[in-house]
Amino acid sequence: xxxxxxxxxxxxxxxxxxxxxxxxxxxxxxxxxxxxxxxxxxxxxxxxxxxxxxxxxxxxxxxxxxxxxxxxxxxxxxxxxxxxxxxxxxxxxxxxxxxxxxxxxxxxxxxxxxxxxxxxxxxxxxxxxxxxxxxxxxxxxxxxxxxxxxxxxxxxxxxxxxxxxxxxxxxxxxxxxxxxxxxxxxxxxxxxxxxxxxxxxxxxxxxxxxxxxxx
Amino acid sequence: xxxxxxxxxxxxxxxxxxxxxxxxxxxxxxxxxxxxxxxxxxxxxxxxxxxxxxxxxxxxxxxxxxxxxxxxxxxxxxxxxxxxxxxxxxxxxxxxxxxxxxxxxxxxxxxxxxxxxxxxxxxxxxxxxxxxxxxxxxxxxxxxxxxxxxxxxxxxxxxxxxxxxxxxxxxxxxxxxxxxxxxxxxxxxxxxxxxxxxxxxxxxxxxxxxxxxxxxxxxxxxxxxxxxxxxxxxxxxxxxxxxxxxxxxxxxxxxxxxxxxxxxxxxxxxxxxxxxxxxxxxxxxxxxxxxxxxxxxxxxxxxxxxxxxxxxxxxxxxxxxxxxxxxxxxxxxxxxxxxxxxxxxxxxxxxxxxxxxxxxxxxxxxxxxxxxxxxxxxxxxxxxxxxxxxxxxxxx
Numbered sequence: 187x188x189x190x191x192x193x194x195x196x197x198x199x200x201x202x203x204x205x206x207x208x209x210x211x212x213x214x215x216x217x218x219x220x221x222x223x224x225x226x227x228x229x230x231x232x233x234x235x236x237x238x239x240x241x242x243x244x245x246x247x248x249x250x251x252x253x254x255x256x257x258x259x260x261x262x263x264x265x266x267x268x269x270x271x272x273x274x275x276x277x278x279x280x281x282x283x284x285x286x287x288x289x290x291x292x293x294x295x296x297x298x299x300x301x302x303x304x305x306x307x308x309x310x311x312x313x314x315x316x317x318x319x320x321x322x323x324x325x326x327x328x329x330x331x332x333x334x335x336x337x338x339x340x341x342x343x344x345x346x347x348x349x350x351x352x353x354x355x356x357x358x359x360x361x362x363x364x365x366x367x368x369x370x371x372x373x374x375x376x377x378x379x380x381x382x383x384x385x386x387x388x389x390x391x392x393x394x395x396x397x398x399x400x401x
Numbered sequence: 402x403x404x405x406x407x408x409x410x411x412x413x414x415x416x417x418x419x420x421x422x423x424x425x426x427x428x429x430x431x432x433x434x435x436x437x438x439x440x441x442x443x444x445x446x447x448x449x450x451x452x453x454x455x456x457x458x459x460x461x462x463x464x465x466x467x468x469x470x471x472x473x474x475x476x477x478x479x480x481x482x483x484x485x486x487x488x489x490x491x492x493x494x495x496x497x498x499x500x501x502x503x504x505x506x507x508x509x510x511x512x513x514x515x516x517x518x519x520x521x522x523x524x525x526x527x528x529x530x531x532x533x534x535x536x537x538x539x540x541x542x543x544x545x546x547x548x549x550x551x552x553x554x555x556x557x558x559x560x561x562x563x564x565x566x567x568x569x570x571x572x573x574x575x576x577x578x579x580x581x582x583x584x585x586x587x588x589x590x591x592x593x594x595x596x597x598x599x600x601x602x603x604x605x606x607x608x609x610x611x612x613x614x615x616x617x618x619x620x621x622x623x624x625x626x627x628x629x630x631x632x633x634x635x636x637x638x639x640x641x642x643x644x645x646x647x648x649x650x651x652x653x654x655x656x657x658x659x660x661x662x663x664x665x666x667x668x669x670x671x672x673x674x675x676x677x678x679x680x681x682x683x684x685x686x687x688x689x690x691x692x693x694x695x696x697x698x699x700x701x702x703x704x705x706x707x708x709x710x711x712x713x714x715x716x717x718x719x720x721x722x723x724x725x726x727x728x729x730x731x732x733x734x735x736x737x738x739x740x741x742x743x744x745x746x747x748x749x750x751x752x753x754x755x756x757x758x759x760x761x762x763x764x765x766x767x768x769x770x771x772x773x774x775x776x777x778x779x780x781x782x783x784x785x786x787x788x789x790x791x792x793x794x795x796x797x
Contacts, residue, residue, distance in 0.1 A: 240703060241789060261709060264707040284421050292704065
């Protein structure tokens, strides 16, 4: 479904060229749970941004269903993300002026998905808190709202960038469980430095200094 | 981590579900920011509309007070009182439009109050047979009291004059102890005409017997009121350089425009500066508010919203704020001017147009310039914007 071919991400740091990712060849298959494991600063998040089209590779290319993300104009790349990908970030980013339900509906501006959004919150144990604003929710609840947002519209791929980083182990494991159990036919790509969070993964790849080492 | 500050607590059970990406959602849920923005625009529009309307009320007052001259052409001989019949003959022969009537009249001086001080006003002396025609020409609907009698120290005034000078039936319009409205005998008000024009009328015979100069003026009325200006302008050219002085409404308009030309230039500078200051202030406020929303924009862009969609959303929000601010400003200005008119202007019959179109036009640069500045601010912000820096917490 997603294929990176020699994808590299290089940037300049005070005049010095640094590789965040170096010639990564990786395929994400349909319906698989792929874990990307690596220590802090190994380039895990950069790889996730390359695979999801948030960053453009400086070398090589990334393909989604055989469409090059590198050559796709920015607007089309954005639309592709909106309609095919779901995201969960390290921090539970929510819009402070929107309720939990509205925050979930941000994922797809389609009012017909309101019931699906409500069902997702119900499934994630937030059925009684759909009308609450983010500041009225705990950290774990907020991240669960983010999970619901990522799942809305049944995206083809869900990208989770250290979704447990801001949570304790119990809440973190719960978030991973919820993502995995509710992703349906979608693939799940999760970046983490904690191997215990990838116990349910179908496949785990390791990243070290931007270089991919497949298990 | 919340992308933007949150709304007040403890309302979750009653909170309505809104369309999350609608412009109104942000505005409604962030009233703490929306209301001050709308308030500033409202006050600016109110201020500009109020200033322009009040300034415009001065020339408007001049036109209103002397509007009665629109109905007639007045000519007086200069230096030779015997010229009056010849002037009448010249008008009869040369007029480009049919003449309804020509009468001889006399005038004494009086004064009326305006918002910028006292202005001279003529007490017209007409013969009995001409009074009715004159009053009909001035669209007098009815008269409380009666017409002044020939040779008697009596006067008729119109309702606006009565309000302006606080005169009633039996009051003195002119008198020996009134320095600015002198007459050797107290001239009593015996009639008040109900009409919109400002009028002071006494008998021809009384002025001839008691006032200088001993000169008859000619009043010439075009048959068709629409032709009066044509007659006035013809007379202005025909008697140029001759021993005759023309008094016509078009001259008054011209003089008024010339008189206020400089004032309007100053007004334009003041309003321009005001718009500039308000726009600058609003630009800064909008810039601060948009900067506070960078996390929101970063998140939305990361999720898949295009920069164009986000820009469109911010512009819709700004347009809503600007339109509401302008609308409330115009409504507030209307009510303030209405109050001003009722409390300050109407008791003295001062003219104030509360629907002054110029005043409303002057307010348009405020929303337009704010919209332009807000748009440029947001475009510049989005140009250098990287959503990854937000979701990576580099800017969060």
